[in-house]
Amino acid sequence: MRGLLIDFDPQARYRLDGRVALRPEPFGALAYHYGDRRLTFLRSALLAEVVRDLGSHPSVDAALEAVVPEAQRPAYRHALEALARSGLIREC
Amino acid sequence: MSADAHPRLADQLKGGLGAPICLTWELTYGCNLSCIHCLSSSGRRDPRELSTAEAMAVFDELHDLQVFYVNIGGGEPTIRADFYELVDYSVSRGVGVKFSTNGTTISPERARRLAGSDHVDVQVSLDGADAATNDAVRGAGSYAAARRAMDHLAAAGFGAFKISVVFTRANAGQLDELEALAAGYGAELRLTRLRPSGRGARSWAALHPTRDQQIALYHWLRDRPAVLTGDSFFHLSALGESLPGLNLCGAGRVVCLVDPVGDVYACPFVVHPRFRAGSVRDPGGFTRIWRRSGLFVELRQPSSAGACAVCGSYDACQGGCMAAKFFTGLPLDGPDPECVEGHGEAMLASLPAGPVPSPGAGHSAPVSFGGRRR
Ligand code: SF4
Numbered sequence: 343m344r345g346l347l348i349d350f351d352p353q354a355r356y357r358l359d360g361r362v363a364l365r366p367e368p369f370g371a372l373a374y375h376y377g378d379r380r381l382t383f384l385r386s387a388l389l390a391e392v393v394r395d396l397g398s399h400p401s402v403d404a405a406l407e408a409v410v411p412e413a414q415r416p417a418y419r420h421a422l423e424a425l426a427r428s429g430l431i432r433e434c
Numbered sequence: 435m436s437a438d439a440h441p442r443l444a445d446q447l448k449g450g451l452g453a454p455i456c457l458t459w460e461l462t463y464g465c466n467l468s469c470i471h472c473l474s475s476s477g478r479r480d481p482r483e484l485s486t487a488e489a490m491a492v493f494d495e496l497h498d499l500q501v502f503y504v505n506i507g508g509g510e511p512t513i514r515a516d517f518y519e520l521v522d523y524s525v526s527r528g529v530g531v532k533f534s535t536n537g538t539t540i541s542p543e544r545a546r547r548l549a550g551s552d553h554v555d556v557q558v559s560l561d562g563a564d565a566a567t568n569d570a571v572r573g574a575g576s577y578a579a580a581r582r583a584m585d586h587l588a589a590a591g592f593g594a595f596k597i598s599v600v601f602t603r604a605n606a607g608q609l610d611e612l613e614a615l616a617a618g619y620g621a622e623l624r625l626t627r628l629r630p631s632g633r634g635a636r637s638w639a640a641l642h643p644t645r646d647q648q649i650a651l652y653h654w655l656r657d658r659p660a661v662l663t664g665d666s667f668f669h670l671s672a673l674g675e676s677l678p679g680l681n682l683c684g685a686g687r688v689v690c691l692v693d694p695v696g697d698v699y700a701c702p703f704v705v706h707p708r709f710r711a712g713s714v715r716d717p718g719g720f721t722r723i724w725r726r727s728g729l730f731v732e733l734r735q736p737s738s739a740g741a742c743a744v745c746g747s748y749d750a751c752q753g754g755c756m757a758a759k760f761f762t763g764l765p766l767d768g769p770d771p772e773c774v775e776g777h778g779e780a781m782l783a784s785l786p787a788g789p790v791p792s793p794g795a796g797h798s799a800p801v802s803f804g805g806r807r808r
Pocket residue numbers: 669672741742745746747748749751752753754768769770773774775776777778
């Protein structure tokens with residue numbers, strides 16, 4: 343299955359997959375992947391922001407440093423890793 | 435994602451969303467079949483059905499609301515002469531389409547064209563693993579027609595289309611065969627719940643699964659998280675571990691229906707004045723209804739557990755399906771008629787005699803093959 347062999351590299355630049363639409367919601371955002379028709383709940387506004395702007399930062403870590411308080415960065419890195427494995431974001 | 439620090443997702447969703455996740459749009463009441471459980475009592479077209487231009491204006495609204503996809507149904511949506519024009523328009527506006535069909539019109543040529551589109555998903559309805567079981571519900575010849583459509587889709591290389599089955603007393607013993615059928619086509623199996631809606635109000639008593647069948651289904655689904663259910667069976671979560679899904683009644687919260695004449699209802703299974711929120715033809719259109727209709731605002735209020743409050747399973751089961759309660763005459767804050775604890779049956783038995791809300795005859799028409807009906 344997709345994802346098992348993907349190495350997640352927080353030093354690399356990632357972006358939202360081109361087939362994914364993001365819609366802001368009271369709890370954060372909904373992401374819909376038109377390729378595999380899967381819906382993902384991004385359960386904080388900050389995570390939604392990070393995902394949306396990922397591509398404009400040179401790396402995942404840089405994207406986190408820009409807006410996420412230091413103490414929360416490990417949790418966010420973890421969340422992004424899960425999103426990478428599910429194909430919502432990809433290295434570019 | 436680490437979700438732990440947040441309130442339960444289901445609780446957040448109850449307050450409503452910026453746009454529906456599961457929007458069903460029935461494009462016509464016309465149908466060449468007349469299934470005895472049809473949730474929309476379809477048969478005849480309605481002269482007031484939305485025109486092509488009106489439908490396109492609704493797609494424009496859905497685009498602006500960032501609705502990801504619509505579930506198009508009917509009736510048989512493909513009998514509309516502008517059906518594929520509307521599908522193409524929707525996709526061009528960035529709104530994906532999943533449409534349900536009885537398969538009759540899916541020719542080899544049509545299947546090839548469908549296979550070429552990325553944003554269109556097809557769901558063929560089938561209610562039994564053999565012609566006898568299926569045709570008893572969907573009408574003579576309907577099994578063969580659905581299988582032909584599946585053959586064509588598979589031959590065209592469509593990929594994983596969906597085979598959509600309403601789980602009934604008659605097909606409850608055929609789950610493994612249906613699973614094998616889907617696997618043979620490289621298709622996905624989708625099982626949904628029979629509700630006493632539309633013509634289903636009259637066939638429900640005879641067709642709805644028994645308690646033992648429901649329990650068997652629960653375990654079967656627990657073992658097969660890949661089988662799609664559209665969150666239909668969350669009332670079964672009272673049996674133990676939750677089934678995958680949001681486990682809540684999404685009516686007016688994440689779910690709604692646009693019917694062929696543009697009326698908006700809280701869910702496809704509650705086509706009744708009590709649950710009509712407005713019309714897309716009203717000023718402000720669909721958007722205003724979704725955001726502000728009195729009905730939807732009401733449905734997004736925290737609901738009380740009512741008679742279910744005494745049950746330890748309420749968190750998992752949420753009291754079940756609003757439509758199933760409404761059309762069997764049970765109170766909306768009471769147990770589901772198919773409550774796995776048996777409370778629904780008990781309450782049904784003790785209901786005072788009197789009228790139960792009726793979905794009416796709708797657009798049902800006597801079957802007339804070769805007639806003028808279109
Ligand atoms: S009593 Fe209510 S909450 Fe409990 S299982 Fe039955 S329907 Fe569900």
